[in-house]
Amino acid sequence: MYAFKYEKPWSLAAAAALLSESGDAKLLAGGQTLLPAMKLRLAGPSTIIDLSKVPGLSGVTREGDNLVIGALTKHVEVMNSAEVQKSIPALAHLVSVLGDPAVRNRGTIGGSLANNDPSADYPAAVLALNGTVHTNKRKIAADDFFKGLFETALAADEIIERVSFPVPEKAGYEKFRNPASRFALVGVFVAKTKDGVRVAVTGAGESGVFRVKEMEAALAKDWSPKAIEGVKVSASGIIADLHGTADYRAHLAGVIARRAVAKAG
């Protein structure tokens, strides 16, 4: 009953073909969400397409003003990358507080983004830094990529190849994490790039990561924690559960945003 087909393609084209052929297939990157769900029998895909042998999906490079990270790059590789630490230290910090050592050693940036868990860390960085998701078919801007709770703009047979981040002037990530799950109760990524200021909140929105435009406007005029003291995040559409009410999380988003700005310097 729980049997599934296991495929290990050697090229991206082969992986994409397998994905469009089999109706109920899932891509396996680091497996840190998919495999627990399968073990619990909460997911039972007919086919698993393991991406580990597809070449060219891993690694960090600097290309001009952009930092480019391959979809299969593990969290720990981003965390330890000298290039990331130099270009976007806030991103290296984000990964250092993501999950636990097991997740960081197996999980990947592409897997995290394709899953778009509303409490995941990476979506905040991609949205705040105005990153671009490159797939086997097209380039998707961050604002168009995240489509709601566990939903992205990815088509059924689309595979993330890499993510590019414009190197910001300033950036900071602060996270208030659930001590047990280490998921963000609220996480805020703030970034100042040559295109302006962006603030992205994860962990709090029922539809996943979102931007706070009022904070962006205030920070564009005055990049300081004080500038956003008066900006309230509305509690409507905010997650409420046994760990915190919507009002609590909305308030926390303001506090954490100020800390993120302070951290960015």
Added chain:
Amino acid sequence: MALEMSGEYELPQAREVVWKALNDAEILKKCIPGCETLEKLSDSEFQATVKLSIGPVSARFKGRVKLEDIDAPNGYKIAGEGEGGVAGFAKGFANVALAEAGEGTKLTYKAEAATGGKIAQLGQRLIAGSAKKTADRFFENFVAALQDYK
């Protein structure tokens, strides 16, 4: 833990048309998110299979959909419950009311949903969002399905 949701839609169609659509098995099948089969057992009862897919979790629920408190053409209560095997169970209902608004119709709903079993234990932080999304999607689909309905 029961979740409460509500919403309101302005529809250009006349109330009779909207009411007819609300009682049409084909329309309901098209509008219930993830509905794979919907068989009529009687005028007010259906057997359904619904595939629920939220992120990594994917479960197929088998159960019944019932129409109760039928008050044509003012509204009814649509209730459903299903078993998703090891994933657990889900149930919910929506009170749907139709009022005339000029040429068209104003549809309001109040819904409640509850889940139990593994899906509820593990997905606690996700259930409110998913239930709201499912309800919204049902009515969005309904508004769209009405456009070429007579």
